[in-house]
Amino acid sequence: MTTSQNNEEQPVLISGDNGRGKHHCEVLIMNRDADGPGGSGHYYNTLGVVDDVSDEDFDARFLALDPEELRKEHGGDGIRFNGPRRFLADRFEGEAFDGGRIKMLGPIPMYLYGTFVVPDFDAFIAGKQTPYRETVSKRTTTWFFEAGSEVYELVSPEETVFVMQSASLRIDPDNTVDKLPTLGERLALPEGWTYRTRTLENELVMRATYDSDPPNTVVLDELENNYQRLRAV
Numbered sequence: 001m002t003t004s005q006n007n008e009e010q011p012v013l014i015s016g017d018n019g020r021g022k023h024h025c026e027v028l029i030m031n032r033d034a035d036g037p038g039g040s041g042h043y044y045n046t047l048g049v050v051d052d053v054s055d056e057d058f059d060a061r062f063l064a065l066d067p068e069e070l071r072k073e074h075g076g077d078g079i080r081f082n083g084p085r086r087f088l089a090d091r092f093e094g095e096a097f098d099g100g101r102i103k104m105l106g107p108i109p110m111y112l113y114g115t116f117v118v119p120d121f122d123a124f125i126a127g128k129q130t131p132y133r134e135t136v137s138k139r140t141t142t143w144f145f146e147a148g149s150e151v152y153e154l155v156s157p158e159e160t161v162f163v164m165q166s167a168s169l170r171i172d173p174d175n176t177v178d179k180l181p182t183l184g185e186r187l188a189l190p191e192g193w194t195y196r197t198r199t200l201e202n203e204l205v206m207r208a209t210y211d212s213d214p215p216n217t218v219v220l221d222e223l224e225n226n227y228q229r230l231r232a233v
Contacts, residue, residue, distance in 0.1 A: 085226070
């Protein structure tokens, strides 16, 4: 893991290698919109944090987090837990806000990576995010999938491709990386959607920019695996 920064308050570039299969998690501190049912908030992620914790211990620490305790300590109208997860890109780069300072959420160190925007605050906090619907994830990141790596994709009826960036173990703790090639057999895909596995002939680079237009979007399947929309670089 490496970092670089120009100013204490400027975003800091975080990078990591050997990311495939790496345990990580995310905590979203959300605020309700003043008007309407939606909301937005900051999200903290452990990507780029070096640890010597086993997968089992890491998952247990994350699952033991108390949302009310975190809300009292860090503010917000609600807390959403995303994980535990397993990363799928081979390496990554991402800009961490707040000068790249690590924040402790319970016993877990995390970086502030971006902003998440949701159309229905109450449903999101309750863990009922609608699968197969695009949601805005504002961040500056680059995922690198090396030639020869296997990738897992959703393809919409309009032939829009979404590449899985991380697998979730929250709903199905047995949703391990080795089972992803046959995940399509376990998904209740909407009409016109397909799931596919392919081996890359060339490196795949997926970039997202915080204020891009159109914005960076992601979709979840019903197991909360996370897929980023594939756009031309």
